[in-house]
């Protein structure tokens with residue numbers, strides 16, 4: 626095999642969610658994000674529909690997106706549950722993140738492929754993106770809060786059957802690379818012979 630399996634498995638295990646609050650000042654380059662997105666494009670795809678679509682936000686557009694997400698949070702949260710700190714967190718996330726990528730699923734017309742398959746294909750593309758990020762030492766955070774809101778659907782200019790599947794925050798972590806935690810894989814596997 627031409628690949629170094631030890632390194633590949635280590636990369637998979639070491640990929641980590643890093644919350645934007647833990648991003649430092651170092652900025653991710655556009656070329657790095659491009660390789661992450663190019664790798665995302667090589668995800669498996671049932672029927673070759675390639676349903677993943679990515680909308681990249683940075684600078685002014687990122688500030689704008691975060692204020693939209695903050696407003697959606699305010700609008701959709703009851704007075705008892707509403708937390709001002711959570712509302713204000715979005716503006717800080719805009720400052721801290723190099724990029725935020727809206728992950729979308731394109732639903733093709735007259736397709737035989739199920740929506741579930743299309744969603745799974747997009748999820749695998751996100752994993753590709755996150756693995757390449759980790760190889761650079763870049764942290765990612767996949768956030769799914771507020772994705773089902775009509776206001777977000779419109780903000781992203783999605784067509785009726787398309788879906789937003791989350792926002793990926795991208796940035797270099799400040800300090801130590803976080804440690805991961807998983808239960809034993811063997812307990813999740815049933816062998817049949």
Ligand SMILES: Cc1cc2nc3c(=O)[nH]c(=O)nc-3n(C[C@H](O)[C@H](O)[C@H](O)COP(=O)(O)O)c2cc1C
Nearest residue numbers: 640641642643766767768769770791803804805806
């Ligand atoms: C589809 C999906 C959606 C997620 N959405 C959120 C989210 O809305 N908020 C959050 O704090 N973490 C979210 N996460 C990230 C998980 O919290 C994170 O993967 C988990 O804590 C394990 O950490 P690790 O990614 O470093 O292994 C999401 C992860 C996935 C796969």
